[in-house]
Amino acid sequence: ICNQLINNEYVMIRQASDCCMYFCLCAQQIDEEVSKLLQLKAQLGGDEDKHTFVLKTAKGTRDYNPKQMAIREKVFDTIIRCFKRHGAETIDTPVFELKETLTGKYGEDSKLIYDLKDQGGELLSLRYDLTVPFARYLAMNKITNIKRYHIAKVYRRDNPAMTRGRYREFYQCDFDIAGQYDPMIPDAECLKIVHEILSELDLGDFRIKVNDRRILDGMFEVCGVPDDKFRTICSTVDKLDKMSWEDVKNEMVNEKGLASEVADQIGEYVSMQGGKDMAEKLLQDPKLSQSKQACAGLADMKLLFSYLELFNVTDKVVFDLSLARGLDYYTGVICEAVLTQTTSAPATQERNGPAGEEGVSVGSVAGGGRYDGLVGMFDLKGRKVPCIGVSIGIERVFSIMEQKAEAEKIRTTETQVLVASAQKNLLEERLKLTAELWDAGIKAEVLYKKNPKLLSQLQHCEETGIPLVAILGEQEIKDGVVKLRTVATREEVDVSRAELVEEVKKRCQQL
Amino acid sequence: ICNQLINNEYVMIRQASDCCMYFCLCAQQIDEEVSKLLQLKAQLGGDEDKHTFVLKTAKGTRDYNPKQMAIREKVFDTIIRCFKRHGAETIDTPVFELKETLTGKYGEDSKLIYDLKDQGGELLSLRYDLTVPFARYLAMNKITNIKRYHIAKVYRRDNPAMTRGRYREFYQCDFDIAGQYDPMIPDAECLKIVHEILSELDLGDFRIKVNDRRILDGMFEVCGVPDDKFRTICSTVDKLDKMSWEDVKNEMVNEKGLASEVADQIGEYVSMQGGKDMAEKLLQDPKLSQSKQACAGLADMKLLFSYLELFNVTDKVVFDLSLARGLDYYTGVICEAVLTQTTSAPATQERNGPAGEEGVSVGSVAGGGRYDGLVGMFDLKGRKVPCIGVSIGIERVFSIMEQKAEAEKIRTTETQVLVASAQKNLLEERLKLTAELWDAGIKAEVLYKKNPKLLSQLQHCEETGIPLVAILGEQEIKDGVVKLRTVATREEVDVSRAELVEEVKKRCQQL
The missing domain is CATH 3.40.50.800 (Anticodon-binding domain)
Incomplete structure (x- = not known):
């Protein structure tokens, strides 16, 4: 029961007993109203009546009840067992970082960072992902090779869609390999890990898309995209999993000022999907083979697939030229896993819904890539530590598991x-x-x-x-x-x- | 290596390679300098040189490296096994709450709460403990009985003393029993849990002090402390574990305006320690038995000790009239565990050091108590849910374990x-x-x-x-x-x- 008592003006938000449900369903509207009212209340100054508070969690966040925790523990257990099977250590970092540590790492997404209030002392922000704190940790401790996992909550002031597993506070489960190694071996292991976890979690069929930033950049180069438009065009390509090619082309041409012929050439490439054979074919492509970095990326893609064959995971991995990924820091292989079966209603809903985290496909349950330059950004001498990592998007997994478990009776204690x-x-x-x-x-x-x-x-x-x-x-x-x-x-x-x-x-x- | 380059003015903070160590040792001074410089830099506006950042974690926080994580996992495992042995479920709550949820719960300590920046929308604060979010959770979901544990980080803008295990971001391991039950049974189980955990963690000898807010209040009443000074005199009594009686009396009389004879009477009581027999004796005390609430507290103390005898833990539990605890929300039994052996150097140091968290003894490794009114503060109709809980102060445990493990080789992976x-x-x-x-x-x-x-x-x-x-x-x-x-x-x-x-x-x- 939440009453807003302001100057004899009652605003009845809810009198029924189950206020949580209500907040889940139309949380956004209520939040906006509540926030207006709270501001009004603050202006009026009075806080005499101790019962005028709103009994809720912050927008875009939720409690986990014991049943949800039992599911969460099961999922974490599966993931951690996999990470440990691959010989990973684990680390932890603080929930907030110096604001400047996060500055300049996320491109346009930086506006979604939560800042702490300046209460004297350092300016702080809540972590936006686990990758930048990891890079900061490596640089600060002068670590040049490590294989670690990190499971922790991250924070984004995004528009939440909680019924679809999108929150402002959410878990990431990251596995990263840092170090100078022979090409594509760690990259292949990361994809193997995604394959193992999604298979074990038994969420239905899935596909792991891979691409390479160098191939994307080479493609933009040979199609005639001006250098300074690579990143912004990349962002537009990234929307292909939730927009039609027509709309994407429209954005390229009308919003971003690309020539229509250039867009059409990109359009031909980004419709391509395949495996090792496609990498081989593109290495012969008269246009794409003109780009040195595209060739480097394609040769590595070929090598990657040969390792994936040894790992027995090529059944699910697709080389997809339309995969772009939003974050600035990727430099090589990028990947993203999507569920292809939509057994549960919300999953279907989500696949047609608005943009997901990081501008990633909304059916996306894992993503990652190579970021060879990020650690160097924290080193005074710019010394690089090559890194590749994947992140399991666990909240959507929780949502699916919770729905599956709705009818089931799950024990929340272990009492014998x-x-x-x-x-x-x-x-x-x-x-x-x-x-x-x-x-x-x-x-x-x-x-x-x-x-x-x-x-x-x-x-x-x-x-x-x-x-x-x-x-x-x-x-x-x-x-x-x-x-x-x-x-x-x-x-x-x-x-x-x-x-x-x-x-x-x-x-x-x-x- | 951290250089501050501001308008051709070099401020050399450190050129040696191990900047972490340095920050640990004199972090406070450096932080203050750095914060001044950053403010100056912000005024000057320039952020052109990307290498002018400070490579560190936020003041009072730390990373956990793989070895520390291995120790942490071992400690958590011991604690969680104990909580599960006692039939507890677990829940989780968001790291931040609406600011107003925390308002008016912590007395003077409220100034230590971290607020988030107002970026539009709700006003938020980082959680200060796990107890208030738990009470909010119970009220919001109309839960009237539950036995749950919650292990998570909490945040306090305190003066950190990191070499002694005191941080601004630290773990709490809370076990609480909510519900209307027959007296002292859940209270006894909470003390049993502290006994089990401290025994299993093998940190050396310990003592668990218990008292009751009703006995304290009754004592103040019969000694002639004015009603409106109960809480503030209680805070002063709480300092007895790190100040002499003379200093405590001095604060009562000169700072808080208590009559000297009144203070002396308090002084006689608070020097008393004992067990069940002491509760029986005090029930016959001509002065204390005048107070109804003191008698209620003493009768319950007697009952509590009879259960503790059945649980076989009276070897470590002491009824100590000087135990007060700082937090406002306690209403009945309170407790606190201290390590009595000081095998490691920092432990000794700490016992003579400055005040610990919550004004608790610095050798303190666990604390808690009964808070029967807190859930009611979140309920519009003020419906109460009686609660008792204990919190294991895990950071000090980590510090001790890390020192023990310094020479040891601890595996950080499980590779076979x-x-x-x-x-x-x-x-x-x-x-x-x-x-x-x-x-x-x-x-x-x-x-x-x-x-x-x-x-x-x-x-x-x-x-x-x-x-x-x-x-x-x-x-x-x-x-x-x-x-x-x-x-x-x-x-x-x-x-x-x-x-x-x-x-x-x-x-x-x-x-």
Whole structure:
């Protein structure tokens, strides 16, 4: 229930009990209203009535309830196991950086950075991704090679679309390989990792698109795009996954001033998709082969595909000349994974929806690329550390998993046994036995009531999925035993107190 | 290397290579200088030279390197296992809240809250603890009972003392029980949890002090402290762990205007420490027994100790009338755990050092209490949800563990086997075998070089602790085998390709 009480003027936002749902559905409109009202309130100055607050999380953010956390932990576990399987270490960096650390790294997206208020001292901003802090970390500690993963939240003042898994606070799961190595081997491993994770998460069919910034730049060069328009035309190409070629061409010609023939030449290239064979064919392309950097990119693409064959992942990887990616810092291979099946409604919705993060396809669940120049931007002498990395866009994965799990009953605790009693005045005995179990490493609960009914104790087990109940009564205490009940079968046996721990362990292994 | 180039005026901060160390040691002075210079620079406007940035993390924050992360994961694992053993679920909340959500919850400490810049829209602040967001979550979702843990970073614009484990960004590990239950059962479980965690972390001997806000208030009442001075006198009492009684009395009398006789009476009480017997004795105290709330608190203290006896933790728990705790929101039992052994130098240093977080003893590693009114502050109708919780102050634990681990070699990866070769031109064979191992769930690495030397491959294993090497040569490939080498013993045996996965698994279990 959220009431806005301003100068006897009631603004009733919601009186029904489920205010969260409501905020999810039309959060944007409400946010705007609320923010206007709060400004008005601030002008009026009064904050006397302590109940005039709005009970909500900040725009574009959400809490995770226990069920969502159980899903999140499962997803993270899959991802972390994969990263560790590939020999990665992990690091962590602060949630905010010096403002200047982020300056000049994100191009047009910089306007989406959250700044902290100047409260005296340093000017700070919330991290926008994990890549720039990683590069700062490498430069600051003079690290020239590392394979690390980093799972943490990042912050973007974007227009949220929370029902579709787009938030202002969201997780990124990054895996990066830094160091001077023989070409395309780390790049191939990054794609293998995306393949492994998306397969294991079982989200339906997917495709991993790859391209290379050098091929893109070479293509712009031979098509006659002026040098200073490479980046902006690149941004326009990047929209091809959610706009038709006509609209993209229109933007190139009318907004960005490109000659129509030049755009048409680009149009021919960006419609191409293939594999290793396409790289070979383009190396023979009379026009594209004129560009040195295109040739370098195409030769590497050929090599990349030969490694991908050894890794057995070419079934999902497509060389796609229309893949551009928005961020400024990429210098070589770029990639992006999209789900191709749309089993759930919101996924369909999203694929036709507005632009995703980083101007990336909205069905996108992973992306990344090579950024050989970023670390050098933090080094006084500009010493470069070549890097390649991929980022798993976990929020969309959560959304899909949550929908799948909606009907399912998911346990949110791991409790193995509830210590219960059928008779009165046995609280102390229950507490004593519970502590014995805790001290033996058993996950045990006891109801915080002096004399709970047996039925309510059994109900607690049913509701939370506790498989076993250890029931104490006067007789059991006298006999030095416990009645061990299996919740599912209602079967009960007496177990001696001395053997209880082993018996609980054994049964939980069998479950 | 950090140069500040401003209008031909060089300010040399550091030319040596290890700028991190330097910043750690005298970070505060440098920060102040840097911030002045940055402001000057901002006024001058120029940001032409891209190398004038300061390469550091924000004041009071730090990165975690892989070794620190390995320690952190071990500590978290111990703590989470304990929380799960006690049947807790977990939730997560956003890193920032509406500013007004935090308003009026922290008393004098509110000045330490980080605000976000007003960039249009809502006014936001970084969370200051996990308790207020938890209360907001309960009220917003109308949850009346839950047992949950939450491990996340919180933010305080305090004076950092990083060498002593005090940061502006730091982890809290909170366990809370919300709900209307029979008295002192959840309270006892919270203390049991602190006991279990501190025992398992093996940080040396510790003591858990307990008190009750009602006893403190009753004590102030019967000693003749005016009602409106309860909170401020409470804050002064809270300083007893780092100030002498003389200084505390001085503050009460001269700064806070308390009569000297009143202070003396308080002085008699706050020197008392004991157990259940002390609670019983104080219930007979002619003066203290005049206060209804003191009696209620003392009766509950007696009950609490009877449960603690059943839980077998009275060896470490002390009823200490000088324990006050700074935060406003506590209403009943309060507690705080301190390490009593000071095996490591910084711990000693800290015990004599300046004030800790929340005005808590600087040797403090856990704290908490009952806050029955906080959720009601977020409910329009003021409906209360009684809560008790404890927070493990993990940063100090990290500091101690890191010092212990300084000499030790800690693995930062979990790789089981390196795929290597002694001969040239076997990159493709190595990649193929590595992918086979990954696909079978084996943690495997391969060097990203076409023709690495066997020695450098073996060195990589020594350095990172990889226990096994799968060596491929022309002959092995022909024979369908792999030479499996145990790094520690240098022993080598041929294993058939078909049996390699099982063999690696078997050996790693034995290690």
